[in-house]
Amino acid sequence: MVRTRFAPSPTGYMHLGNLRSALYTYLYAKRHDGKFILRIEDTDQSRYVEGAVDVIYNTLRDIGMLWDEGPDVGGGYGPYVQSERKAMYKPYAEQLVKAGKAYYCFCTNEELDARREASSAKGEVWKYDKHCLHLSPEEVQKRIAAGEPHVIRQNIPRSGEASFDDVIYGHIAVDCAELDDMVLIKADGMPTYNFANVIDDHTMAITHVMRGNEYLASTPKYNLLYEAFGWEKPVYIHMTPIMRDASHKLSKRDGDAYYEDYLKKGYLKEAIVNYVALLGWNPGDEREFFTLDELKEAFDVTGMAKSPAIFDVNKLTWMNAEYVRRLSPEEFTRHALPYYEQAGVAGMNRDILCRILQPRTEIFTQIPEVVDFLTALPDYDAELFTNKKSKTDAVVSAGVLDFVIPALTALPEWTETALHETLLGMAEARGMKNGTLLWPVRIALAGKMVTPGGAIEIAALLGREESLRRLNFGRSKL
Secondary structure (H helix, E strand, C coil), X not given: CCEEEECCCCCCCCEHHHHHHHHHHHHHHHHCCCEEEECECCCCHHHCCCCHHHHHHHHHHHHCCCCCEECCCECCCCCCEHHHHHHHHHHHHHHHHHCCCEEEECCCHHHHHHHHHHHHHCCCCCCCCCCCCCCCHHHXXXXXXXXXXXXXXXXXXXXXXXXXXXXXXXXXXXXXXXXXXXXEECCCCCECHHHHHHHHHHHCCCCEEEEEHHHCCXXXXXXXXXXXXXXXXXXXXXXXXXXXXXXXXXXXXXXXXEHHHHHHCCCCHXXXXXXXXXXXXXXXXXXXXXXXXXXXXXXXXXXXXXCCEECCHHHHHHHHHHHHHCCCHHHHHHHHHHHHHHHCCCCCCHHHHHHHHHHHCCXXXXXXXXXXXXXXXXXXXXXXXXXXXXXXXXXXXHHHHHHHHHHHHCCCCCCHHHHHHHHHHHHHHCCCCHHHHHHHHHHHHHCCCCCCCCHHHHHHHHCHHHHHHHHHHHHHCC
């Protein structure tokens, strides 16, 4: 059975790169009727952020990527949090020491820094020099018994080749002479990320490892560990990075790195997931819009790219606008309500707000600025009343408002239907084009040349008292 894993570190919000890794890993498992495992990799306690594990849970659940095994749901391969597995790693490292595939190292940080600086002064690329490799077992035990701080390092062969096959990148081989003896167990007894990663993947029976291509350079060392233990290696599928442009990664500083960033900017989660799925994967046809269930059916690693994916916020915005337009009126209003409240229009007719805003909304955070005129009439210039297309100017507008204001003042009931019949009825009775009458009315009501909705919708939203106040104010400017 296919068993994939998403193994994030609890260091904050969900990066879009991590989100895509989770998504592809999830989709691959589901496409092959396999298991999707969630593992929390918290070996680096210095980077641990309180509450970050809940962020991981909530993000995946919010999207619908439910895991088959994990810290909170259990499974037959737990614990699923690395810090809770601490006791299991060192015995594996000691097994490697006995086999000559790893060794104890007592070099201090100061000693390592000095040797690193000396190497740099010679213009050499420094790697650990196996200084402690040839310590006798007796000396090792003596120093351990004395409480001397130490680590356990992988013993990389001095010569030969370390290689692996990747589904995307093909066969990759590295000269062992170029590889460093990486630390497996740190001085505090915790495993390094690289070592814990291998042990966990094997003991959790992970069959397919999908991760970012920044781990391509480490994978030869991982494979040497698999070989040292005599374990079957997983299938590797490395993903290209997501870039802001050809030379810059997505960054927290620019507010474009995290899933939560885009939720706060008013994007729909469905649009974000759909767009992220297409960053580095092509379905092989012309389709662009996918639900999560449709992605499960369509996803295939043959469609994954070898080149970096460029995150185009304009394309995401376009896609989000399409998703917004496909919402039911009730769904649109539910998403828009916090922004109505922010703008101070939540008490206005929501049916009308939905009708005029949904076709024009790309992201929900645009709403407050778009409807700001409803809560406060802008300071506008009388020149707005002049419009060639509507054949209006100051004189025509003044005349229109002179007969519109009394008619609306006498209106028995202030409804959208009554406003429509009255205003268009007056235009017809006077042989006037609708636009010629409605332009000055809308300008007086809104004080803006461009508005969502026309004069009738705006008047219905504002109500009788505020509409008449604004119409009289507009007439006074002419």
